[in-house]
Amino acid sequence: MEIDREDGRTPNQLRPLACSRNILHRPHGSASWSQGDTKVLAAVYGPKAGTKKNENPEKACFELIWKPKSGQIGKAEKEYEMILKRTIQSICVLTVNPNTTTSVIIQVVHDDGSLLPCAINAACAALVDAGIPMKHLAVAICCCLADNGYVVLDPNKLEEKKMTAFAYLVFPNTTLSVLPEGSSEGEPVEHGLITSVTYGVMSVDDYFLCVENGRAATASLSAFIRKNFQQGQRDSSKSG
Amino acid sequence: MGLPDSSQDLSSEMEVDAFRKIFPLRFFERHLSESLRPDGRPLGKARDTIVNLGLVSSADGSALAKIGYTTMLAAIRMEVMTPSTDSPDEGCIAVEFHMPPICSPTVRPGRPADAAPVISKRLLDTISSCNMIDLKELCLVSGKAAWMGYLDIYCLDADGALFDAALLSAVAAFSNLQIPVVALNDNGRIVAITGEEKQDNASITEKEAVNKERRKLTLKNIPFSLTCILHKNYILADPTAEEESIMDTLVTVVLDSSDQIVSFNKSGGNALAHTSAIKSCVELAKKRGNELKQILGEMDVD
Numbered sequence: 286m287e288i289d290r291e292d293g294r295t296p297n298q299l300r301p302l303a304c305s306r307n308i309l310h311r312p313h314g315s316a317s318w319s320q321g322d323t324k325v326l327a328a329v330y331g332p333k334a335g336t337k338k339n340e341n342p343e344k345a346c347f348e349l350i351w352k353p354k355s356g357q358i359g360k361a362e363k364e365y366e367m368i369l370k371r372t373i374q375s376i377c378v379l380t381v382n383p384n385t386t387t388s389v390i391i392q393v394v395h396d397d398g399s400l401l402p403c404a405i406n407a408a409c410a411a412l413v414d415a416g417i418p419m420k421h422l423a424v425a426i427c428c429c430l431a432d433n434g435y436v437v438l439d440p441n442k443l444e445e446k447k448m449t450a451f452a453y454l455v456f457p458n459t460t461l462s463v464l465p466e467g468s469s470e471g472e473p474v475e476h477g478l479i480t481s482v483t484y485g486v487m488s489v490d491d492y493f494l495c496v497e498n499g500r501a502a503t504a505s506l507s508a509f510i511r512k513n514f515q516q517g518q519r520d521s522s523k524s525g
Numbered sequence: 526m527g528l529p530d531s532s533q534d535l536s537s538e539m540e541v542d543a544f545r546k547i548f549p550l551r552f553f554e555r556h557l558s559e560s561l562r563p564d565g566r567p568l569g570k571a572r573d574t575i576v577n578l579g580l581v582s583s584a585d586g587s588a589l590a591k592i593g594y595t596t597m598l599a600a601i602r603m604e605v606m607t608p609s610t611d612s613p614d615e616g617c618i619a620v621e622f623h624m625p626p627i628c629s630p631t632v633r634p635g636r637p638a639d640a641a642p643v644i645s646k647r648l649l650d651t652i653s654s655c656n657m658i659d660l661k662e663l664c665l666v667s668g669k670a671a672w673m674g675y676l677d678i679y680c681l682d683a684d685g686a687l688f689d690a691a692l693l694s695a696v697a698a699f700s701n702l703q704i705p706v707v708a709l710n711d712n713g714r715i716v717a718i719t720g721e722e723k724q725d726n727a728s729i730t731e732k733e734a735v736n737k738e739r740r741k742l743t744l745k746n747i748p749f750s751l752t753c754i755l756h757k758n759y760i761l762a763d764p765t766a767e768e769e770s771i772m773d774t775l776v777t778v779v780l781d782s783s784d785q786i787v788s789f790n791k792s793g794g795n796a797l798a799h800t801s802a803i804k805s806c807v808e809l810a811k812k813r814g815n816e817l818k819q820i821l822g823e824m825d826v827d
Contacts, residue, residue: 338633339631360642360643360645360646361646363639363642363643363646364642364643364646364647367639367640367643367792368792368793370793371792371793371794372792372793373793374793375793375794375795376793450654452789457797474797476797476799476800477796477797477798477799478791478797478798478799478803479791479793479794479797480791480792480793481789481790481791481798482788482790482792483786483787483788483789483790484650484654484788485654485787486654486655486656486781486785486786486787487785487786488785488786489784489785489786489807491786492786492789492803493800493803496800496803
């Protein structure tokens with residue numbers, strides 16, 4: 286039995302992706318990322334000299350500012366800020382620019398579901414645009430669990446409300462370069478979870494189903510990012 | 526006794542302290558390779574846990590939870606409010622997590638801690654998504670009046686695993702909660718009935734008692750959580766603040782009474798969570814859930 290989605294997608298089908306980089310003039314790096322109607326702008330300033338209080342000055346430090354579409358930030362946005370900050374810290378090389386702070390500003394343009402994964406993807410693209418040293422990219426996806434046990438990927442706002450549970454999952458993108466030590470044994474690196482945030486009750490098996498489906502989908506997302514970045518590289522070398 | 530070689534001089538008291546300060550990660554890894562932690566615990570064991578109920582006499586329900594040195598004081602106050610038009614026969618719960626400067630040297634007075642709003646949000650998400658409390662039970666008069674529960678949790682000592690302790694104290698406070706007696710007066714407003722009025726039977730019959738007896742809430746589904754650190758191939762349950770600051774990959778698993786996942790939370794960190802690590806974390810959380818169930822069960826008997 287197939288599950289019917291309002292917009293006629295199959296359960297594993299993502300909404301159309303779009304990504305453009307270097308769209309803002311002032312920041313050192315910027316990107317816009319959209320999945321269907323959900324659109325997020327990200328800007329990166331830095332690395333700037335000095336770290337904030339309570340941060341380790343021996344490492345590069347990140348500051349995250351989340352700007353909602355309207356109104357002031359609440360607890361939910363604070364949580365997003367913390368999740369994004371930790372995720373970015375885990376994918377960046379922190380020892381290259383010690384005692385610096387890099388600001389990442391996320392501006393929500395439109396929220397139609399899967400907002401946090403969209404913001405993580407946008408932040409990643411902006412960091413690449415700014416040339417911040419990174420270990421690998423992060424690819425984020427939202428998995429929803431329907432009442433009948435089906436997993437639906439990249440839900441829109443309407444679907445998100447109807448679902449019993451959903452999980453935001455972040456995986457490393459598939460690497461083509463030399464792998465770090467200790468990764469040869471066991472599972473490949475891109476199968477490891479960087480970040481997981483779940484809402485709603487689900488069984489352990491359902492969670493693993495989400496992780497599996499999400500992982501499969503990130504392969505295509507990751508391919509999209511690679512193609513997009515290579516495209517951008519070619520364009521900029523032509524014009525430059 | 527001759528010159529001590531390099532391995533011996535590390536074992537003297539002073540040198541170990543210095544080693545711990547200068548190479549904290551090396552110090553911990555040396556312990557982990559022996560399947561032991563600096564405080565003497567095996568890797569998968571949580572710290573001693575104590576729960577005390579009913580410590581705040583002015584609140585309708587309260588509890589103090591201690592996991593090792595991490596201390597949380599939770600108190601619930603019930604107030605009557607008008608329910609929203611979307612859900613006229615449901616009450617409401619608000620959660621606030623406070624981190625005063627007394628709890629940790631990293632919290633400065635006048636500047637709220639970054640972690641506090643995040644933990645309050647997660648607590649509310651956890652409590653509401655696992656249906657621990659039937660909000661319909663908090664209804665007094667449909668569409669007119671319902672209970673609003675204000676849950677405040679104060680962190681008195683922050684020594685790691687804050688969410689676990691906060692959730693435990695919240696659950697214990699709800700199990701201790703006694704809903705006060707209220708009555709509907711002639712003007713159709715809800716008034717509280719104090720002890721004196723209760724003896725005077727006439728006043729009760731005059732007013733229509735809406736909530737005749739002090740009653741307890743039925744907790745249908747109780748969530749328990751466990752925070753683990755992932756470091757290389759090691760999994761450390763219930764970390765202290767020192768361990769959290771040195772090894773940065775934290776995983777918080779919340780399971781409900783039927784061992785379903787309420788929340789699986791990991792934000793960033795150097796280590797990646799592979800399937801086997803996720804499975805072991807869930808297993809550890811199951812074991813911890815049973816331990817906590819027992820601790821709370823003993824409380825109810827008293």
